[in-house]
Amino acid sequence: MILFILRRILYAIPIMFGVALVCFSLVHLAPGDPLVSVLPPDASAELQKQLRTLYGFDRSLPEQFFSWILRAVTGDLGTSIASSRSVTEEVFRAVKNTLILASFATLIGFFFGSLFGFVAGYFRDTFVDKLASFISVMGVSVPHYWLGMVLVIIFAAQLNWLPATGAGPGGSADWAWDWAHMRHLVLPAITMSVIPMGIIARTVRALVADTLAQEFIIGLRAMGLTDFGVFRHVVKNVAPTALAVMGLQLGYLLGGSILIETVFSWPGTGFLLNSAIFQRDLPLLQGTILVLAIFFVLLNVLVDILQSTLDPRITRQ
């Protein structure tokens, strides 16, 4: 088992290197001058050259890539052009905020998605199934920024129950586990949970229906298990795939929440990416993308390991 985990992690290293290469190339192949946002419009050629040397943009791309990756391995992702702060610090603070938001959203989505999925799978082709399927299709197809704005209008603007934006009192970007911060989480987490909920509900419904149609269900009934006893077996059969889908959803949400984080001004990675793109802050942009990509790779490894411990049919060789 330990060997299996080690091997999975070793496999992930070349993938991470490839990921780093791709995100570096994408950022540098995009047109536009990264210094345009920090330079005054009338900057002298002398000043431009000086700054270019300072940020290392005067060297060849392979040179830039290798010095970037070597420093990245030691945890140094360079300095943000716009804020002059360490990219590593900026990214990890944002990652922490996004991780909190995405985890809550995934948990909420997993809970309701599994609930709807099980109900729909058990009562297939009945009214309950249609209702649960309708809700989950809505979850996948409703525009999330729109849903976010509707929630803000109702619960923040009209009822004034919850704050509309930010991650803490007074727009602070530093998270703490108290109600003052938690109440900022409610609306964005619910908005974001709609995506994994829909996908998990559909997956679980299909898995449950598939499991219930198998012969071993008759075998379990024949040995005298009650409906609840059979249900436990269904859960264990469905769990590995459902958890894997949940893990991947968490991965998508870690980087894919630009719209929701922007609507709620949530100081996470999406928000950070958004500002990095608009300010052409190359070090920040490539650092954020790299960290997110590595998270995604590691999450895949984790899902793999989790799935193989839960499902005996996946070999550990």
Add this chain to the structure above:
Amino acid sequence: MSQDAIIEIKDLEVVFGSGSAAVRAVNGVSLCVERGQTVALIGESGSGKSVTLRSLLRLHAPKRTSIKGSIRVAGHDVLSLSSSALSDFRGEVCSMIFQEPLLALDPVYSVGDQIIESIQRHKGCSRAEANKKALALFERVKIPSPERRLAAYPHEMSGGMRQRAMIALALACDPQVLLADEPTTALDATVQIQILLLLRELQKTLGLSIVFVTHDIGAAVEVADRIAVMYAGQIVEEGDVRTIMRAPRHPYTKALLQSRAHGSLDRGQRLATIPGAPPDLAKLPPGCAFAPRCAYAQDACREGTIALVSLGESHGARCRRTDVTHLPHTESVEA
């Protein structure tokens, strides 16, 4: 019939679906099994053997199945048990082994866990006790290195081992009745014989009553005391093994035995050498369902319902032409 019947099926009818698409899978089956007896249910595939067998545990989805008639197993009126009494009955009084244990066992639970779960469910004992019992069961069904095998998952075992494990699971709560649905069909010839011998031995030592479904006459002869032949959802002939093998009186039984004697003698061979095809169960003809394929059929065979004709102490055939079907068989088939 006998006083000591442990299974008594009367006029069982099973219909799947409704309206014009209704499949009449079982049409008036009556069958008695005495305590300690093994009855083989034979017939072509699609003749309603599995459906009959599953009715004994009421395993059909209640919503789309209509079951009529009566079934008594070891004093329980199966068709009117409440759902909790039914789940107590299953596995404890009467249990079942399936054709393909790879499909009939839960793939994500180890075989041992499934046996332990069954024991704990019915006997309410501790896990350690259940584990000890499971180990003893594995020894009883002659699984080598039982301790290690208990921890194995179904896909990690060979076909023969899996079927032994399935038998151990079925016997976990000391049932009186064992239902076996083609337990050897999916196995190689040599393994088939081992499993048949094991079943016969278990039947003797545990005093089990067994209903053994097969389309392999050789297997039926090997394990059974009596044979009931099914065609289109009816038992068309019933008698002890010797009588059925030596002096079959229903033309279908005769054809079945002939197809076996003429063709290759492979075990598990499909009995498909009778001319014509079995009838569509959604559109059964009036009269005898075998008439369209029967060499003895007359016009009278194609109307009304065909009654069971008693041909001896425990021999009967559902046929209007039994007066001619006894004429000596051209083939000598040994029992």
